[in-house]
Amino acid sequence: MKILVTGFEPFGGDRKNVSWEAVERLPAVIEGAEIITACLPVSYDRVEPELWALAERFSPDAVLCVGLAGNRDCLTPEQTAVNLMASKIPDNDGVQYQGQKIQPAGPEYRTSALPAAEIAQAMATAGIPAKVSPSAGTFVCNRVMYGLLEGIAAGKGPKTGGFLHVPREEAVPLEKICQGLEIEIREIVWNLK
Ligand code: PCA
Numbered sequence: 001m002k003i004l005v006t007g008f009e010p011f012g013g014d015r016k017n018v019s020w021e022a023v024e025r026l027p028a029v030i031e032g033a034e035i036i037t038a039c040l041p042v043s044y045d046r047v048e049p050e051l052w053a054l055a056e057r058f059s060p061d062a063v064l065c066v067g068l069a070g071n072r073d074c075l076t077p078e079q080t081a082v083n084l085m086a087s088k089i090p091d092n093d094g095v096q097y098q099g100q101k102i103q104p105a106g107p108e109y110r111t112s113a114l115p116a117a118e119i120a121q122a123m124a125t126a127g128i129p130a131k132v133s134p135s136a137g138t139f140v141c142n143r144v145m146y147g148l149l150e151g152i153a154a155g156k157g158p159k160t161g162g163f164l165h166v167p168r169e170e171a172v173p174l175e176k177i178c179q180g181l182e183i184e185i186r187e188i189v190w191n192l193k
Pocket of ligand 1 (some may be wrong): 008011017019042066067068069137138139140141142
């Protein structure tokens with residue numbers, strides 16, 4: 001079994017992005033599954049092609065994308081992606097959408113293929129600050145989650161996948177973020193077995 005786990009490069013003037021710092025530290029194998037890691041660009045337009053290029057290259061059974069939610073104080077598995085792009089800041093290509101749809105003919109929302117509430121509960125039980133989130137926002141993280149769920153629904157390769165937002169290290173230490181991330185991956189592997 002193979003799981004593709006992605007983090008994001010820094011954006012918005014930050015020098016690092018804790019999502020990639022955490023993903024980078026994952027062990028090569030979790031519960032017998034091979035863990036493949038990659039860092040995605042904070043680009044509305046390039047992020048999805050890059051994700052599917054990785055999926056084509058590695059044929060993962062599941063994909064978990066991880067990103068930073070700088071204003072949150074705990075780990076938040078995402079329940080839904082919305083068909084909307086809008087942000088107060090431009091992405092790393094200088095692109096800034098202000099209300100455009102991701103897929104003009106696509107559904108308003110796509111629901112995570114992963115049991116987000118159960119995963120948040122499993123983290124909380126292990127002492128990791130975590131809470132399920134109803135929405136991945138409207139920036140690049142939501143953009144890639146929507147595209148990932150669309151591809152899974154269309155039978156593009158991975159059987160399942162979803163999105164995890166993590167807080168800044170000032171809110172939750174990196175070690176705890178890494179532990180929470182591993183808990184989510186174990187849940188994904190158990191569900192696939
Ligand atoms: N967080 C941003 C994009 C990249 C990241 O790590 C977001 O929440 O959309």
